[in-house]
Amino acid sequence: MLILASLLLSTGVTVVLPAEARVTGTQIVLGEIADVVADDAQLARAVEEVRIGYAPAPGYSRLLRNDQIGLELQKAFPDVTWTFKGQPATRIWPVVHTISADSLVAAARAELSAASIGLDVEYVLSSQLQDVRVPGLENAFRLRGALDRPTLETGGLTVPVQVLLNGEVYRTVHTTWDVKVWQELPVLARRTVAGEPLSASLFETRRVLLDPRNEGQPVPMALITGSTAARTLREGQVVTAADVHRPIAIRSGDAVFVEVVRGSVTARVIGTAIGSGSLRDKVLVRLDLSGREMLGTVESSELVRVELGLDR
Template sequence: MGRRLITYRPSWSTRIGRGFVVMILAIAQSALASQSVPLEQHSGMPRAVIRVRESATVQGKEILLKDLAEITARSRPLVEALETLPVGQAPPPGLTRIFDPALIVIKLRQFRIDPADIRIESPRQVIVAGAHRIIESSRLFEVAKAAVLRGRDGDLEQITVRPDTLPTDLVVPPGEVDLRARPRPASACPEPCRRVDMGSIPVVVEAWVDGRLYRTVSLVVRLSLMREVVVANYPLPRHTVVKTTDVRLERRDIGSLTHEPLQDLTLAVGRRTTRMLAMGDIVISNAVELPPLIRKGDLVTVIVEAPGLRLTAKGIAQEGGAAGQVVRVKNTASGREILGKVESDQTIRVGP
């Protein structure tokens, strides 16, 4: 890329004034020469030279002249003033912008620095990049993983964590980076509910740079809790009494379940299903129940007991019930409806 010389063109009155100064300098030079006194070596040289580079990387929100150029000047105060001269807005970290060196003269005037006798050598344009560093998505995941596993020391050997969704690599400005992650609160689920916060968990990761929050990103991680649980071998329609051959134990991910799964075959065998179970379904606690010993309309024996008293009567069950459940039963003799506890397939006990 060719370089160009940016010159400051003074007004006609300024040029006349300069001509007068040149004439005075010529007279002074002649007088000094006759007295053998040399002129200063920098006489006739520019006050400062600004050599602008073709590209630059800047840090912060502003572009300073020292970011773009090499600066030499006759005096140190002038060098410092030129170096700290803001000439434009810096691009965000990781991005670039094109800077027009012609703006330097405008900025000199804006900050009351006389561009006269300042030589500017520059390319046609300057590519300015924002200084940055990259935080890879894998590191963001590791920070999120540590956050969701915090406080789960007892289950660490049985929990696996993998990313569901990952953000792209994070671009941040240079500096001391501190990543802070926090899981979002889990949504409520109806009781009885396994509040173990498994399955897909949204996590917020904050990137702090030099003690200030710079960027917040979101990702989702999936927690799998592996346990040996009861699984259906075949499709089981609703109200099927489970047999030994109907179920098996299998190691499965129970992280997404909202109710406790059965982990003992004896808790399923002999009970009946409360809903349809497909082949391979995990049998959870509310998917089976004790089968009713008494059905609605069954003729039963009602036993009434009190201290020093025991009576029996015939009754008709007004609703079905399993062992230990309290059901309504009507006395066939009196027509009175009472409550009793199912004791067997033909007996309902009333009283303590």
């Protein structure tokens, strides 16, 4: 640095400007548009790396005069004597690369594929995309999907695709998709009417479209036994908690048998239900002899089963 500094005190630099030049990045570097002549090669290389302004966008140009360039060079090297030759101004054009619409769709599709791992998902492009023109050479950019939704749902979905130029986001293209999410679920094999008893035999497993407008989660088959239809239900319907009536099997204050299981050992004692619940619900019971409270599963109107190995 000391040697370079001493050379700057006595060295002049000549900048030769053409009438037109093309640049490959978002910033204009002097060495891309002009010839730099100096007695010291190290100084010449340093001058060539000076950024002298923004590059025009694809489809546009920019005129740079030698006095504008001289101001930027003087800021970078205040002790250098500058000489300009060639043209008094240079018309700057960007080198342009065209990113095809197919490439943008492929990037969005890859993002959807990554988000669909372990799911049964279909997605179809619903928007028309145009090719995108970016400044620079082909190897200067890359595409990156930027889906910010943690889970996929049935419906319309926007998948942003970022165009990165030299590692920085240059532009974001928004693609839109129609998404369908499917799942294998138990559904009614036939129509049922309000008040009809429900059992597992009335259900079969089918591939079902998950619609976020549907209310509630499917009722587990273990909870269907003993319930009745709360309203008329159609064939093929996924049954939710709002669709069934599950009668209360045990009410708070009822005397119950408490079956306590630890591994292969089973014992029955008398207890009192603290909460109410239907079959297969979890309720809290208090043992009459010890006063200990335990969480168990309602097996009938008289029995609560407690699995000590599963109790937390």
